[in-house]
Amino acid sequence: MKLNERGLLVVISGPSGVGKGTVRKALFDMPKHNLTYSVSMTTRKMRPGEVNGVDYYFVSKEEFEQKIKDGKLLEHAEFVGNYYGTPLDKVNEQLDKGNEVVLEIEVEGAQQVKNKMPDCVSIFIVPPGKEALYERLRARGTESEEIIQQRIEKANREFKKAYLYDYIVVNDEVSNAADRIMAIIRAEHAKTERSIYKYMELIGEKEN
């Protein structure tokens, strides 16, 4: 029996190249969960095969900028001339249904979310060592040494942001990391500040 019935907003972030996407995938592959993705909003053009509301919510630049102004995005960023962001109302809809909403985002976006929704659960995924990450960044593709160096510098700046998160999870083995995140979600539901209201109801101490 779970005292907190509202879903949790779970923010998964970490330095570039740490394997956030793989961990998120392992999480969703676990049995018996009520995790959901949040569909992002973007101003980039719809590509063949993409479905509005499934892959993204496709909107105009004007619409997007209005959403920013109205505070209706949990976080947003610009990337190669297009906006990307997370619509707040869609997230709240899922949370109200009792689903956990998992956002896998970059360090900068994660901080925006924490500021906007302080009761989210923020998790920083880290490699078992710095060298392991550098190797992954190098092995990624055919990029020039300059681009690789830029990535390493970015990762080094991101490494220092761990203290801003609620939890630090080592991605030594993907399944370990996913297990630990599931444990965090279960534990967070049992936290007193999330449970006390329903508990008071349960024991009949709540004023009606």
Add this chain to the structure above:
Amino acid sequence: MKLNERGLLVVISGPSGVGKGTVRKALFDMPKHNLTYSVSMTTRKMRPGEVNGVDYYFVSKEEFEQKIKDGKLLEHAEFVGNYYGTPLDKVNEQLDKGNEVVLEIEVEGAQQVKNKMPDCVSIFIVPPGKEALYERLRARGTESEEIIQQRIEKANREFKKAYLYDYIVVNDEVSNAADRIMAIIRAEHAKTERSIYKYMELIGEKEN
């Protein structure tokens, strides 16, 4: 990989009759754990078959009172003329070894522990409803209605202490409650305030 290597002090408490002992037993019966009990100290006489340092640490009244004075007990209480308490040094020994120390104690003792060791993990076990607990208190034995009423009143006072704990866990099914406590322990190890030191070491940011 666990970033926090020190064990956790896990305080399990809850209103009288909620089944703290049964939950604790289920917890220790789970596979692969590093949970340990803490052996209490008492001034009561050793009974046949009891072993000093296993069942209790048996000490004199003078010794016990000196320990209280010196702040060497994590909590203590008097019960039918005898003292009972938890020696701080033994708990720390286990925590330093990386074992979790589980204390299953009454509400009053739990608050003493929280004050003395604020980084403990305190868990309040609650029944799925007030009536369920009353029934258990009634069914317990052959006590008079007066004693049962006293117990119910005590439980009612204890019910209101939930807000003092870090977590609230419903004992609807013993195995569910034990699972949730295990999740809490895993999650607590990943908490940033417990992990950041080792993490800084890992990424080579710690000053030596």
